[in-house]
Amino acid sequence: MFAIDRIRRQFPVFRLTDDHPALVYLDNAATTQKPMVVIERLQQFYGHENANIHRGIYRLAHKATQSYERARTKVANFLNAKQPEEVVFCRGTTEAINMVAQGLRHQVTSEDEILVTAMEHHANYVPWQTLCKQTGASFRVAPLKENGSLDLYLLGKMLNKKTRVLAFTHISNTLGTINPVSEIVELAKKHQCLTVLDAAQSVAFDQVDVQDLNCDFLAFSGHKIFGPMGIGVLYGKTELLADLYPYQQGGGMITEVTEQESRFKNPPHGLEAGTPPVAEAIALGTALDFVSEIGLLNIREHSQKTLNYALDGLNRLGKVNTLGPGSGTSNIISFVMDMIHPHDVATILGEAGVAVRAGHHCCQPLMQALGINSTVRASFSIYNDTDDADRLIDALKTVQKIMS
Amino acid sequence: MFAIDRIRRQFPVFRLTDDHPALVYLDNAATTQKPMVVIERLQQFYGHENANIHRGIYRLAHKATQSYERARTKVANFLNAKQPEEVVFCRGTTEAINMVAQGLRHQVTSEDEILVTAMEHHANYVPWQTLCKQTGASFRVAPLKENGSLDLYLLGKMLNKKTRVLAFTHISNTLGTINPVSEIVELAKKHQCLTVLDAAQSVAFDQVDVQDLNCDFLAFSGHKIFGPMGIGVLYGKTELLADLYPYQQGGGMITEVTEQESRFKNPPHGLEAGTPPVAEAIALGTALDFVSEIGLLNIREHSQKTLNYALDGLNRLGKVNTLGPGSGTSNIISFVMDMIHPHDVATILGEAGVAVRAGHHCCQPLMQALGINSTVRASFSIYNDTDDADRLIDALKTVQKIMS
Amino acid sequence: MSESLKKLYHDLIMDHQRNPVGFKKRDEADIVIDAYNPVCGDKFTLYLDLENNKVSQASFHGYGCALSKAATSLLMASLPGKNLEQCQQLIESYLYELRYDSSGAEEIVKALSVALKYPGREQCVVLSWETLLKFIEARLT
């Protein structure tokens, strides 16, 4: 049984105070709230374990280094990576993808093609576009079917022996569409093409197993899975991480520096320049423990159930169009209301204490493909229940009343 | 009066527990300890104010955005920048410098020269060396005088009309040498050369006024000034920030994306791709408030006094050589002991509860210039007192006894 | 519905949004200006005709929220008969009232000024006005 009350109680933000009268937080795709254990882990580190890592010869520094590396192991286990060395800590999904794109820059030529999809977040679109501008490679965008799902047939046809990278998202942060990752990776592998998976939305929704999916690189953000901001993960297969030119250079990633040249450590440390967010990495480890304890199967089931309940309510409202093929399969739903602008919806919802996002959700190319300007997005997590969905629907009724 | 007891009490790490029997923390150049206000600010944000920024239309997101931007203003005031827009948040000094180096890449040619000094931290050395390898520009290193201070005469001669960038440190993290920034900037300005100041060690020691120093860019790390890890600052003059190609691309820094091209926001937001470390930026603002309340003049005076007290003790010990010209002028001191390896010193000190650093301090070129392999470094901050210095000296006596 | 929301989605605003003044495409107009906020996707095109240096006709078309539509509609309603200097003055005083002091303003401006109290909504009520202001400033110098 999924004990929602017990889970909610672990999130201080939902405790009723004058500041936050009964928050209905449905903006989980932007960032999740933080459970007490994660907040306390930060507090414990900064209050009692704080030291820089990197070969400190005193106990505090040694202990910090060990905790940091233990967090790496936790991430590796969470993703079922082959070894902790496949896990590079970085700021978040955005930095992880930029690290790969710029790390490949010295290898990419004007003969090459880079393929992304029309449903990518700007973070998995613009870095590749930039790489193409820098190298002369061709930037190609796999189109969607009319229902907003990826057209696998056309994707397959766009892949060819020139395709160096296929970068795509696991779950669309706008539509909630779940892409068939294994199938897409298999298509790419036929052409020896590198696969970069944006897992920002999937890691907190479903079990993500990198060996099973067989993607070459994967990126996610700690703050979207109950962890702190400023920490994220680039996973990469060992030999492929080693091929990346270090995105940043500085302390901790060096073996030797002379005036003539520098030599860098192997990954992951060779890709982590400077003082990393040690406390944040450790607290991310705590967040992953928290998730594992609840169980991703339970999380998926619960979020789907809650979202489907909300979806029913939306459909009964009338004059609401839900977008994309994924409605009801993930924890994200996007919709537009007849003749009512998403910003007006979000303002009125916000006033009713219901937090949703309105806009293009950093997916302008997707908006262009769908022929719309913006949507209202509600995204559900472990602490949302049917009461939250009811409050959402009630508030939408108010919207329709005001705007009619 | 500098009320050291009152200050120490604000740092939980110094409360005596079984875990930390009377820690003597002299590794402040690596990272500083955190006061309660900073830890509590993080707790408050993650527990009650947590939301992503970037145009959220509900109150929580709006408040987070405001707090984040208020932290930017605090940093600007702290540095006496002309406007908040000159402050870009990033992970730390290392990322800030890499942002500048890579941001200039499209402008640098094989005709250009980049000048650094022989006392730079790897973070202000290797990114420039890399930029030179990428562009064919010449990498030049200004030498030190025999006493370990910068040779300003030779520096002036190495500057010429081809010099695009002069990157140098305010305070050497190894020797504690304080460089005459204004004088050096003036030399550089004669040749229209960009100046990049590594202020990682100076912001927590002395008032740093960017208008006064007139440097073009400046970098520092939050974790070295009582703030959290994972947050740092790139300061840049407005029109120069605008010249940098965005180091990273993703959400929040875009105005418009089409398949053909993308347009970016102006700095600072155009240089902050993806979800930034919002909580950490806000807590950095709290840390700067904390510093300002104590007063940098007081901090400098106190750290110098404590360091000089320790220096006396060191000199009385005998068979100890302090390095560099800066001994006693900053809060950092490096030394070597006759016939005793720094690692053995640090191990024995560590066992005595005295935390110092031993090694090359991410300054291999400096070590080569000094003809040594490593040093022992003790660095002092506001919570260190003469008792700490006494404990250091006592422990060094033990070292000499064991190793004799 | 809260008092504040009632003010924001005031009848005066909703009237403008339901029946906007001069909501029609006129590609043949003397002056055609795009008021576009790429960040939120709102985009209006403003069409002005000048006769004897005065605005003889003003209309607009495009896509935006209730607030931006009402604000643009109000702008269109206010322009006819004014020369560019007068238009400039009008816009400047609108923006001033909105941002600093709407106590002496028309009821509809008072209503629109409530938008500034709402997260992320300021752009909606100034977009068209500021775009036209920039255009006029460039024209007049």
Added chain:
Amino acid sequence: MSESLKKLYHDLIMDHQRNPVGFKKRDEADIVIDAYNPVCGDKFTLYLDLENNKVSQASFHGYGCALSKAATSLLMASLPGKNLEQCQQLIESYLYELRYDSSGAEEIVKALSVALKYPGREQCVVLSWETLLKFIEARLT
């Protein structure tokens, strides 16, 4: 001084560090190997002569901490008279004792194994040994 430190800076170790076995440069040796850890800056050069496939002379020179010097000195003392296979076995059992079980080891190995309990000091006691092991493994295959 704590008990643990007494063990680490044991007399046996300090004897080696004060009077290391075969501490001399011999550039003319049959085999010259650099044992270098760029991260900490320690660097020893190992010099070995072979006669009838056996180590006839072993010496070293360079810079390192007390522990790395003692560990290298012990290595030099242990090599003479052994062929490469035997050297390999010797090193492997040293590394095993150090890391997993020093209960049956010589006193000095027991002392050196204490280094593994100290932050950042493991490299010191294995650097020369592992470097030579790698060399021998490459030679023998």
